[in-house]
Amino acid sequence: MEELVRVCERAVEMAVSGGADEAEAFGVSGDEIDVQLQKNDLHLAKRVARDALGVRVFRGMSLGFAFVNSFTDDALRSSVESALAIAAASPPDEHNGLPEPAATRPREGVLDPDASNFGVDDAVERAVELLNAAREFDPRVTVDMGELAASHGAKAIVSSRGARSAERASAFHCLIMGMAREGDTVSSFDYQAQCSRLASGIDPAAVGRRFAENVVATLGAVKGESFTGQVLLAPKAAAEIVSYPVVYAARANTVQKDMSRFAGRVGEPVASGLLTAVDDSTLVDGYATTSFDREGQPPEVLPIIEDGVLRNYLYDAYTARKDGRSSTGHAGGGPAAVPTVASTNVVWGAGATRVSDIISGIDRGVLVSRFSGNIDPVSGDFSGVVKGGRMVRAGKLAEPLCGTMIAGNTFELLSGVAAVSEERETLFSDVVPYFLLDNVVVSVG
Numbered sequence: 001m002e003e004l005v006r007v008c009e010r011a012v013e014m015a016v017s018g019g020a021d022e023a024e025a026f027g028v029s030g031d032e033i034d035v036q037l038q039k040n041d042l043h044l045a046k047r048v049a050r051d052a053l054g055v056r057v058f059r060g061m062s063l064g065f066a067f068v069n070s071f072t073d074d075a076l077r078s079s080v081e082s083a084l085a086i087a088a089a090s091p092p093d094e095h096n097g098l099p100e101p102a103a104t105r106p107r108e109g110v111l112d113p114d115a116s117n118f119g120v121d122d123a124v125e126r127a128v129e130l131l132n133a134a135r136e137f138d139p140r141v142t143v144d145m146g147e148l149a150a151s152h153g154a155k156a157i158v159s160s161r162g163a164r165s166a167e168r169a170s171a172f173h174c175l176i177m178g179m180a181r182e183g184d185t186v187s188s189f190d191y192q193a194q195c196s197r198l199a200s201g202i203d204p205a206a207v208g209r210r211f212a213e214n215v216v217a218t219l220g221a222v223k224g225e226s227f228t229g230q231v232l233l234a235p236k237a238a239a240e241i242v243s244y245p246v247v248y249a250a251r252a253n254t255v256q257k258d259m260s261r262f263a264g265r266v267g268e269p270v271a272s273g274l275l276t277a278v279d280d281s282t283l284v285d286g287y288a289t290t291s292f293d294r295e296g297q298p299p300e301v302l303p304i305i306e307d308g309v310l311r312n313y314l315y316d317a318y319t320a321r322k323d324g325r326s327s328t329g330h331a332g333g334g335p336a337a338v339p340t341v342a343s344t345n346v347v348w349g350a351g352a353t354r355v356s357d358i359i360s361g362i363d364r365g366v367l368v369s370r371f372s373g374n375i376d377p378v379s380g381d382f383s384g385v386v387k388g389g390r391m392v393r394a395g396k397l398a399e400p401l402c403g404t405m406i407a408g409n410t411f412e413l414l415s416g417v418a419a420v421s422e423e424r425e426t427l428f429s430d431v432v433p434y435f436l437l438d439n440v441v442v443s444v445g
Contacts, residue, residue: 003029014076019084020083024163026054028155029154031151057084058097127174127204130176130208137208141211146175147175167291172197185220192214232436239432247304252316274351295331300328316340383408403444406443413439
């Protein structure tokens with residue numbers, strides 16, 4: 001990690017001596033393992049070492065950026081020269097510049113101490129567990145694709161303003177997708193995934209079984225019925241229909257471009273009082289937990305929606321300057337591009353009702369496990385196909401569905417959220433419960 005910091009320091013020194021008024025280097029160095037499954041079998045296992053560094057420079061108020069995947073002096077010098085040349089040819093922007101350095105604190109649980117000992121053989125063994133758990137559950141299960149991935153390494157940032165931070169981290173995840181077949185009958189397509197900063201935090205066999213259970217349960221799906229009424233979004237569907245457009249609308253860059261339904265609404269109700277969402281960079285074992293953002297700033301634990309009221313926008317240094325305020329530490333991205341506003345771990349508050357009790361209160365509705373369709377995060381309009389869906393009749397789960405669509409507008413439906421579940425699911429960097437929405441258009445072809 002210290003060597004990575006020294007590489008960043010060399011790049012910044014080269015940039016300043018070459019004529020930059022300000023310079024920043026963001027580097028990563030690590031090891032990645034990926035084992036892929038295809039068509040019910042192991043397909044590929046590989047291990048790759050990755051070094052990458054991005055150099056951002058400012059001449060006056062003009063920005064230049066270059067990226068390199070080698071840490072030799074010649075490679076660094078070439079990238080610095082490219083960045084300086086781009087800055088010289090770029091128009092000035094009064095909001096350009098680096099943020100002042102800020103103190104950062106290590107985050108708990110971002111590094112598995114044994115990550116460096118996790119090898120390709122370990123990954124293959126756990127990928128086989130994933131595959132076998134799905135296939136052995138029922139011979140009708142077909143695994144189209146899957147993977148077991150592991151990474152560990154370091155990131156570092158150094159700037160001419162005095163920023164100097166580094167962090168080691170690890171990440172593990174498994175993913176499986178496919179369907180079940182019985183003769184000419186095909187189930188709904190499904191995927192299941194699990195992630196953790198710790199190797200022990202993922203259970204490939206459990207993920208494989210859950211996937212198999214889901215696809216087998218949707219064999220024999222039928223078309224439902226058309227109506228306007230209640231739809232219960234499971235966490236995967238809720239992440240797409242609710243979380244994605246809400247976070248998009250809370251990013252300062254979309255607000256400033258007049259592309260947000262939340263523009264000018266901080267302090268106002270934007271959703272049901274049942275809804276709370278927090279961006280939490282400190283979450284233990286959070287997939288996006290970090291001690292500093294892409295600009296070296298410490299991310300705040302930032303309430304986005306609190307009891308239905310919009311509380312904050314997410315800012316990086318550029319958007320903060322435009323609004324005359326400080327960065328909230330939400331500059332995202334990697335070394336291959338300039339920073340942009342991004343969330344960390346988006347944690348939706350749990351409700352007070354069990355999923356089973358929510359279902360028991362639905363007279364007629366649809367449970368949506370996944371959503372496949374279009375979502376416009378600017379307008380909030382969505383329409384698409386229900387995947388892994390079930391009809392709900394008289395408070396009980398009924399027939400699995402196919403050929404059923406839902407449509408509506410996220411921002412209009414937020415105020416009518418009728419229930420939020422106690423249960424939540426971690427979907428990489430989102431933690432999401434079930435949401436019961438009123439007045440959703442359900443249609444069949």
